[in-house]
Amino acid sequence: MTRPRTLYEKIWDAHVVEQRPDGTALIFIDRHLVHEVTSPQAFAGLRASGRIVRRPDLTLAVPDHNLPTTARRDASGHRLPIADAESAAQLAALEKNAPEFGIRYIDAVAPEQGIVHVVGPEQGFSLPGTTIVCGDSHTACHGGIGALAFGIGTSEVEHVLATQTLLLQPSKAMEVRVEGEVGPGVSAKDIILHITGTIGAAGGTGHVIEYTGSAIRSLSIEGRLTISNMAIEGGARAGLIAPDETTFEYLKGRPYAPKGADWDAAVAYWKSLTTDPGATYDKVVVIDAADIAPSVTWGTSPEDVVPITGVVPDPASFADPSKQVAAAKSLAYMGLEPGTRMQDVPVENIFIGSCTNSRIEDMRAAAAVIKGRKKAANVKWAIVVPGSGLVKAQAEAEGLDRIFTDAGLEWREPGCSACLAMNPDKVPAGERCASTSNRNFVGRQGPGSRTHLVSPAMAAAAAVTGRLTDVRELIA
Amino acid sequence: MTPLNEVDGRAIPLGLKNIDTDVIIPAHWLKTTSREGMGKGAFEGLRADPANLFDNPPYQGAPILIAGDNFGCGSSREHAAWALGDLGIRVVIAPSYSDIFSGNAVKNGILPVVLPQAAIDRLMEVAATDPVHIDLENQTVTTMFQDRFTFDIDPFRKMCLLEGLDEISLTEKSDAAIGDYEQKLDAERPWMRPAA
Numbered sequence A: 001m002t003r004p005r006t007l008y009e010k011i012w013d014a015h016v017v018e019q020r021p022d023g024t025a026l027i028f029i030d031r032h033l034v035h036e037v038t039s040p041q042a043f044a045g046l047r048a049s050g051r052i053v054r055r056p057d058l059t060l061a062v063p064d065h066n067l068p069t070t071a072r073r074d075a076s077g078h079r080l081p082i083a084d085a086e087s088a089a090q091l092a093a094l095e096k097n098a099p100e101f102g103i104r105y106i107d108a109v110a111p112e113q114g115i116v117h118v119v120g121p122e123q124g125f126s127l128p129g130t131t132i133v134c135g136d137s138h139t140a141c142h143g144g145i146g147a148l149a150f151g152i153g154t155s156e157v158e159h160v161l162a163t164q165t166l167l168l169q170p171s172k173a174m175e176v177r178v179e180g181e182v183g184p185g186v187s188a189k190d191i192i193l194h195i196t197g198t199i200g201a202a203g204g205t206g207h208v209i210e211y212t213g214s215a216i217r218s219l220s221i222e223g224r225l226t227i228s229n230m231a232i233e234g235g236a237r238a239g240l241i242a243p244d245e246t247t248f249e250y251l252k253g254r255p256y257a258p259k260g261a262d263w264d265a266a267v268a269y270w271k272s273l274t275t276d277p278g279a280t281y282d283k284v285v286v287i288d289a290a291d292i293a294p295s296v297t298w299g300t301s302p303e304d305v306v307p308i309t310g311v312v313p314d315p316a317s318f319a320d321p322s323k324q325v326a327a328a329k330s331l332a333y334m335g336l337e338p339g340t341r342m343q344d345v346p347v348e349n350i351f352i353g354s355c356t357n358s359r360i361e362d363m364r365a366a367a368a369v370i371k372g373r374k375k376a377a378n379v380k381w382a383i384v385v386p387g388s389g390l391v392k393a394q395a396e397a398e399g400l401d402r403i404f405t406d407a408g409l410e411w412r413e414p415g416c417s418a419c420l421a422m423n424p425d426k427v428p429a430g431e432r433c434a435s436t437s438n439r440n441f442v443g444r445q446g447p448g449s450r451t452h453l454v455s456p457a458m459a460a461a462a463a464v465t466g467r468l469t470d471v472r473e474l475i476a
Numbered sequence B: 001m002t003p004l005n006e007v008d009g010r011a012i013p014l015g016l017k018n019i020d021t022d023v024i025i026p027a028h029w030l031k032t033t034s035r036e037g038m039g040k041g042a043f044e045g046l047r048a049d050p051a052n053l054f055d056n057p058p059y060q061g062a063p064i065l066i067a068g069d070n071f072g073c074g075s076s077r078e079h080a081a082w083a084l085g086d087l088g089i090r091v092v093i094a095p096s097y098s099d100i101f102s103g104n105a106v107k108n109g110i111l112p113v114v115l116p117q118a119a120i121d122r123l124m125e126v127a128a129t130d131p132v133h134i135d136l137e138n139q140t141v142t143t144m145f146q147d148r149f150t151f152d153i154d155p156f157r158k159m160c161l162l163e164g165l166d167e168i169s170l171t172e173k174s175d176a177a178i179g180d181y182e183q184k185l186d187a188e189r190p191w192m193r194p195a196a
C-alpha cells in the first residue's frame, strides 16, 4: 500500500518531471495565465534569446490590471484609446506578443474579457488537479477548484513560457479546518478574513494551505475561490480545496473543460484528489464557524482583522513589541484612534470588485443589501466592477446593474480596477474605502488611501449608511 | 547575471517588519515594459521623508539592506527585486521572507540571507557606523568587531548566485525529460489538454 498523502502531495507528485538530489523538482505546469503587466519583459526576454513558447496551447492571455473600467467603445462601437501612455503601451505589447508567440488571447473588448482569476475557472481553463501559474500573487485563487495555483515573478513567467516547467522546492502542507455553520450575514470573505486574523500574515509561510471542514464544503465555487484567493494574505504559497460534486457541477460544459468520455475520465481522476485518511499535515489550525462574525480590517496588514462589532485595538495590547510598533504606524496611517467602534468609522469610497469578490454571487450579495436603498450622502465614490464580461452580462440579465445604479453606485466594465492603483480607479489620499479586494497595504488603492477590507454585503451596507456597518442590521 | 560571492559595504539598517512589495516599489512603477531605472522608485514612500535612510550619504549606494520579519510580503511583483538591484542592493538580511520574494531575489542576483532576530539586532547596531561583510561561499556574515553569523541557503540557489546562472538554460538541459512527461500525460490523461 502506498503511504497516505495530502491533496497537495498528490498534485505535486503527479507533476514531477525530474527530481533533483537537492530536494527541488522540475514541475510541469498545466496552465499559464498571462496578463499585460508582468509579461512584457518576459516576452522581450524570449525574443532576445531567440526562444519560442513551448506550449502555446496551455497559455491564455487576457488584459485586466490596468485597463480603465469606463466604457471601452464609443456610441458607434469604435474602440476608445487608453489615455495613460504606459498602460496603453503594456496593452499594446500584449496584443502584439500574443499572436507573435501564438498564444490564446482574449482581447480587451471581448465578451469573455475579465480578471485572469475570474476568467480561468469561468472558461474551464483552470481545472482540478492542474498546476496553474500566473504573474500575479492571487493566482492562489484557482485553488478553490482544487488546482495547485500560485503566483510567479516575471523571470518565472519567461521560464514557463520557454519550458512549461518551474524548478520548485516542495512546500509544507497546512490544514485550516473550519467546522460548523456560519451565522447570517457571514460570507466566504468573512471566513477568510477571520482565518487571516487568526493565523497572521506570516502564518502560512512556506506552506500550501488546504481548507477543509463542513463550513468550506458547503461553500459554492464562488465562495471557495474567495477563500483560496487570500491564501497568500496568510503567507501561504497557495490554497487548495478538494474538488467535489460542487466543483464538477460548476465546471461541466465550460468552454475549455473536457467533454464527453474525456469528462467522465476527468471526473474519475478528480475524485481521487482528496487527502488520504491518515495523511499528516505539517500544521493544523481548527476554527469554529460559529465564532466568525462579519469582519473588517482596521490596519495596513490583512491580519489586522476585527469583527464589525469590535473596536480599533490599542497597539499596546499586542504581545509582540514589533507588532506594537507596526500597529501604531498603521493607526497613524489609517487615521484611527484605539477604542473607536468600527461601526463609527465613516467611509467616503466603496469598491465592490477584484478577483476576490467580483463573481455573480458577490454581485447578488451586494445587490440584495442595496436593493430599495440609496447611497449615503457622504459616500463620494462607489463603484461596482464585475470580474468579467460574462459576470457583467449575467448580472445585467438579472437586473442587478439597475439596483446599483438606482441607488447611486456606478456599474463598470470588468478589470482589476481599484484593487491596485494601476489604472484610473483610485482612492484619494486620506480617504477611506470599504473594499472587497484582498489587500489593505499602505498606498495599495492609491497613495495615502485607507482601505478597510470587507465582504460584498458589508461594502454594500457601508455604501448605504456611509460608515462601516454590521450588515446584519440591514438584512434582519 | 552578475555572479555574487563576497559583498562588503555599508548595510542600510531599515529593520522594519512586514515590508511589503508595495513599499519596496509602489504600483505606479509597474507600468513599464523594461527593467531598468526602477531604483528611483524603490522605497518611494519612505524616501518622501527627507530624513530617510536610503538617501542619507553613508547609505547611498549601500549594497546591503537589513530588515525585519516577512520581508517582501504582498504582491508577487518581480519589480521589487529589480528595484532593489537597481538601487544597488546585492544582499538583504532578515529573519524571514515571503517565498515569492526570496525566489525573485535569487533570480535577479540578490542574496536573501536569513538570520535570527538577535543577529539582526546586533547587525543593526554595527550598521549604524560600520560596514558588514557577507561571504556566500562560506555562508557567513561578519563584522570588524569579531561578529560571525552563519546562514543556511538552498545549495541550488547558492550555486546559481555564485555562478550567475540563468535558470532557463539550466532547465533546457532537461528538454528530453520534459518531452517524456508531455507524452506520458497525453497518454494517461488526454483530457488535460484544453478542450477548445
Ligand code: SF4
Residues within 6 Å of the ligand: A064, A065, A115, A116, A117, A136, A137, A138, A354, A355, A356, A415, A416, A417, A419, A420, A437, A438
Ligand atoms: S484584482 Fe487585484 S489581486 Fe486580483 S488579479 Fe487584479 S490586481 Fe491582482
